[in-house]
Amino acid sequence: MTIPFIPKKLFKLSTLPVTFLFLPCLICPAVAQTYQIQDFSDDYDAVIKTVNDEDSEANSVINIIDIKTKKVLISQPADINIDYELDNGEEHQLGKNISANIVSIPYGEHSVLIYKDFNFDGQKDLALKDGRNGCYGGPSYQVYLKKGAKFAHSEAFTELAQGYCGFFGVDEDSQTLSTMTKSGAAWHQFSEYKVIDNKPVAVHIIEEEYNARGLVSITEKTKVNGKMLVGNYEMLPPNDGSNEDEVSPYVYRFDLENGKKMVLDSTDGEQLFYVFANKRGRVELFYDGRFDYDVSTQTLSFINKPVRYQINQKGIAVKLSNKTTLLKSQPKSEHGSLDNLAQFKNVRAR
Numbered sequence: 001m002t003i004p005f006i007p008k009k010l011f012k013l014s015t016l017p018v019t020f021l022f023l024p025c026l027i028c029p030a031v032a033q034t035y036q037i038q039d040f041s042d043d044y045d046a047v048i049k050t051v052n053d054e055d056s057e058a059n060s061v062i063n064i065i066d067i068k069t070k071k072v073l074i075s076q077p078a079d080i081n082i083d084y085e086l087d088n089g090e091e092h093q094l095g096k097n098i099s100a101n102i103v104s105i106p107y108g109e110h111s112v113l114i115y116k117d118f119n120f121d122g123q124k125d126l127a128l129k130d131g132r133n134g135c136y137g138g139p140s141y142q143v144y145l146k147k148g149a150k151f152a153h154s155e156a157f158t159e160l161a162q163g164y165c166g167f168f169g170v171d172e173d174s175q176t177l178s179t180m181t182k183s184g185a186a187w188h189q190f191s192e193y194k195v196i197d198n199k200p201v202a203v204h205i206i207e208e209e210y211n212a213r214g215l216v217s218i219t220e221k222t223k224v225n226g227k228m229l230v231g232n233y234e235m236l237p238p239n240d241g242s243n244e245d246e247v248s249p250y251v252y253r254f255d256l257e258n259g260k261k262m263v264l265d266s267t268d269g270e271q272l273f274y275v276f277a278n279k280r281g282r283v284e285l286f287y288d289g290r291f292d293y294d295v296s297t298q299t300l301s302f303i304n305k306p307v308r309y310q311i312n313q314k315g316i317a318v319k320l321s322n323k324t325t326l327l328k329s330q331p332k333s334e335h336g337s338l339d340n341l342a343q344f345k346n347v348r349a350r
Contacts, residue, residue, distance in 0.1 A: 079131035106165035252336035
C-alpha cells in the first residue's frame with residue numbers, strides 16, 4: 001500500500017484530532033428491496049420488489065414465479081404501502097411475509113394477492129393489487145385468468161376490480177360474481193354477474209337512493225332472455241326501528257300479524273304520511289292527503305277511494321263497501337306514539 005505524501009507545513013498545522021464523518025449519500029439511488037408473499041400455491045411463488053422511478057406512479061412490482069422453471073410469469077407494477085403490509089403480516093403471524101387471499105368486502109382487509117377461481121372453469125386465477133383506485137380510495141386489482149400453463153390478463157374481470165367498494169364477491173355455489181359501489185350515504189348500487197363466454201355479464205342490478213320523503217327509491221334491472229328489464233319501486237329504509245332497543249325514526253309504526261308493516265311519518269314536521277309495506281319493506285301504498293284523527297280513541301283514518309282505512313293500536317281496519325277487514329298488529333311491535341298527530345297540518349282532529 002502506498003502512503004500518501006503529506007507536506008510538513010500542513011502536518012504541523014494539524015494540531016487538533018481529525019474526525020472522519022461518514023454521511024449518507026443524498027443523491028445515491030435507493031436500494032431495491034424484495035419481500036416475500038406468503039405461500040399461496042404449490043405451483044407458484046410471489047414476491048414484491050420495490051422500485052425507485054420518479055416518472056412512475058408505481059413504487060413496486062409484484063412478480064409471479066413458476067416454482068419449477070423459476071420463470072417470471074407475471075410482472076405487475078403496483079403502488080403498495082409496504083410498511084402496512086409487513087405490519088399486517090406480523091399480525092397474522094407470518095413473520096416477514098406479506099399476506100395473501102384475505103378479502104373482507106367491502107371495506108375490510110384486502111391482501112395484495114388473491115388466488116381463486118373467478119370464471120368457474122375449475123382453475124384458480126390471480127388478482128394482483130395495483131393501487132387504491134376503488135371507491136373512496138379502496139383497493140383495486142388487475143386480474144389474470146389461468147390459461148393453460150400461463151395467466152392471461154383479463155380486461156373484463158379487471159373492470160370489476162376497479163372503482164368498486166372492495167374486491168368483487170365470488171359465490172362458487174351459484175357461480176355468480178357481485179360488486180358494490182356507492183356515492184355518499186344516499187346512493188348505492190349492487191350488481192350480480194354471470195360468466196358468459198369467459199366474461200362477467202351483469203344479470204341483476206339494484207340501485208337505491210334515499211328520496212325526499214324518507215323512503216328509498218329502487219331501480220331494479222334484471223336480464224331476461226337477453227334483455228334488461230327495468231322496474232321502479234320504493235322501500236322502507238333498512239333501519240326502521242323495529243328492534244326493541246332501537247328508537248323508532250318514525251312518528252308511529254307497527255308490524256302486522258301477516259308480517260307486513262305500517263308506518264306513519266313526516267319528513268318536514270308539518271305533513272303526515274302513511275306507508276304500507278310488505279314483509280321485505282317494499283312499499284305497497286303511500287298516502288299523504290287529508291287525515292281525520294279521533295282524539296278520544298286515538299284512531300287515525302283516511303280515504304283512498306274506494307277504501308277507508310282506520311289505524312289505531314289494534315291494527316288497521318280496512319273498509320270497502322259493506323265489508324270490513326281488521327289487519328291485527330303484532331304484540332310488542334309498536335314504536336312511536338299516536339298522541340300528537342293533531343300537530344300536523346293535514347290532520348283534522350275531532
